[in-house]
Amino acid sequence: MRAACWEDKHKVEIYDVPDPAIVNPHDAVIKVTNTTICGSDLHLYDGVVPSMEKGDILGHEPVGEVVAVGPEVKNHRVGERVVVSSIIGCGRCFYCRNEEYSLCDNSNPNSWMQEKLYTYGTAGIFGYSHLFGGYPGAQAEYLRVPYADVNAFAIPDGISDEQAVCIADAFPxxxxxxxxxxxxxxxxxxxxxxxxxxxxxxxxxxxxxxxxxxxxxxxxxxxxxxxxxxxxxxxxxxxxxxxxxxxxxxxxxxxxxxxxxxxxxxxxxxxxxxxxxxxxxxxxxxxxxxxxxxxxxxxxxxxxxxxxxxxxxxxxxxxxxxxxxxxxxxxxxGQMHGPKYIPRLFDYTLHGDVDPSFCITNRFLLDEIPLAYEVFKNKSDNCVKVLIKVA
Ligand SMILES: NC(=O)c1ccc[n+]([C@@H]2O[C@H](COP(=O)([O-])OP(=O)(O)OC[C@H]3O[C@@H](n4cnc5c(N)ncnc54)[C@H](O)[C@@H]3O)[C@@H](O)[C@H]2O)c1
Ligand SMILES: [Zn+2]
Ligand SMILES: [Zn+2]
Missing domain, CATH: 3.40.50.720 (NAD(P)-binding Rossmann-like Domain)
Incomplete structure (x- = not known):
């Protein structure tokens, strides 16, 4: 698949990389249709977040279609349109049960790195450095979603892809x-x-x-x-x-x-x-x-x-x-508790209280992501938020 990879400070490139697959029984794989770039990606782009490695796939705001589910996934089926929370909760630990998903005890396989810096490890985040789990990100054609029942949400009819992409991270x-x-x-x-x-x-x-x-x-x-x-x-x-x-x-x-x-x-x-x-x-x-x-x-x-x-x-x-x-x-x-807020934000959007897509000002294709980073970082072309149309 094609994916936007962090190469170095101020250098993002589109590469062919292996497709993701189901690794754990609670995983799903989605075909990403829309994604975007966050101010947090700019911190990676500017090289101020430690533990990025050449070739890391960026991005944490996916909207897509489920293409595979592991045997333990109960809430999702192939073909469903979903938005995925940027931060990854396990749904079962003390913190997830308190709806403090970004403090999850289980979703960050590199929590040992965080323990050295922060005493305790926190949740994994898609495409957001090895400190946050080293998960491949969503600025790609496909994405593996761990604990899919917790982190992926079927998008109700009446909510557009552009609205949903804002509900992955920026709106919550x-x-x-x-x-x-x-x-x-x-x-x-x-x-x-x-x-x-x-x-x-x-x-x-x-x-x-x-x-x-x-x-x-x-x-x-x-x-x-x-x-x-x-x-x-x-x-x-x-x-x-x-x-x-x-x-x-x-x-x-x-x-x-x-x-x-x-x-x-x-x-x-x-x-x-x-x-x-x-x-x-x-x-x-x-x-x-x-x-x-x-x-x-x-x-x-x-x-x-x-x-x-x-x-x-x-x-x-x-x-x-x-x-x-x-x-x-x-x-x-703190980092936001995506799964706590996403259902409530669907409601506000469906009822017309908010149309979160108002902030999307500039649109790009997957291959144009390096340019999209420049435009978003420099706030050129009146940019507030970009939409990346992947498929
Ligand atoms: N806590 C979370 O879970 C979470 C999730 C998403 C984003 N973020 C963070 O939120 C922040 C904003 O994200 P964004 O996507 O809106 O990014 P952005 O970079 O587009 O927005 C930051 C804005 O701050 C302005 N700014 C810079 N210095 C300022 C100052 N001294 N006073 C007032 N404004 C100033 C900039 O001009 C810019 O418009 C980033 O740090 C991002 O990493 C946190
Ligand atoms: Zn973000
Ligand atoms: Zn948890």
Missing amino acids: TGFMGADLCGLKGGETVVVWGAGPVGQLAMKSAWLLGAQRVIAVDNVPHRLDMAHEVNCAETLDFTETGVTDALREMTAGRGPDCCIDACGMEAHGTNILVGAYDALKQAAKLETDRGHVVRQMIESCRKGGTVVIMGVYAMFMDKFPLGAAFNKGLTFRM
Whole structure:
């Protein structure tokens, strides 16, 4: 089959590789029809996530048709149209039974690597480095899906492939960001990053009861989408002092909830600290650039909630723990729990509350994936999210 393989930093190539097959009785194999590229893939593309190897197949947002099922698969049959969660749960461990699928104890065969870095291993993720299991990814013609009964979901009639591809990862991540805010109704929610995850976090914040949504980014067409599609007020962090602006916009109190939808490659908002973090990351003295986390801690109201959905890998410098502690902030974060949210997001989509495909702006074929990475990374051609039509 043809697949998009990580070759090196900023180098993705399409190769012929062996087709996947059923390995374990709970596996399914799907023929991928649609997939996409995530901001998390950009962290791999930029070489800031450890343990990528030449030839690794990328991608974790598959929509496809089931072509084979193992003898223990009960919920799926050949020919069914499915979307697959980016993170892989086993469905049986302590964490999966608590619907914390991204903390699964069983789905990451390389959890020993994570134990060295994080003390405990977490779930496997398709196409997302050896640290997360070394699973071949979804930017390919076929994909092996472990624990298919847990991670694959039959797509209801009435949900399009383009909507479903957003439900594999970007929508559940944005939704979990809003969910972790613990909204009771009436809150002001600020979302840093108006990429696909940020856009869907804004949409979800409204769904869950926010009274006001504010988007922070510096890419004009993404801020325009936040404003026009998601009714967010917008702040360009290169033009405004974000913390001061947010204080003013909230009558001096600060926002109730802050969501990070940027992650470890956030751009510096202050030239000196920005340069410091960029240099330390380049020299591998620091792995995670902390501009957004610091700014959220500064900006959030006392007693507010800081949610981190943007991905961080290892260490960050200059974490303002004193401010976080004395302001009594609550922190919530993590890789998203796909199987917990996917059925609920089908419902929102079917009922017309949200059409998550609004964020898809650019379309490519499988062989054009190297170009799609460039366009998505550079946000050129007004790109917010790409769709890769595989078959
Ligand atoms: N937790 C999870 O399970 C999960 C799942 C999917 C994606 N992610 C992560 O979510 C993040 C966003 O993903 P995406 O697909 O939307 O990516 P993206 O790269 O398209 O979006 C990130 C946005 O952040 C903006 N940005 C950069 N620096 C900023 C700053 N200082 N302040 C405000 N905005 C800033 C960029 O301009 C960009 O628009 C990534 O870190 C990705 O790895 C996490
Ligand atoms: Zn992702
Ligand atoms: Zn599990």
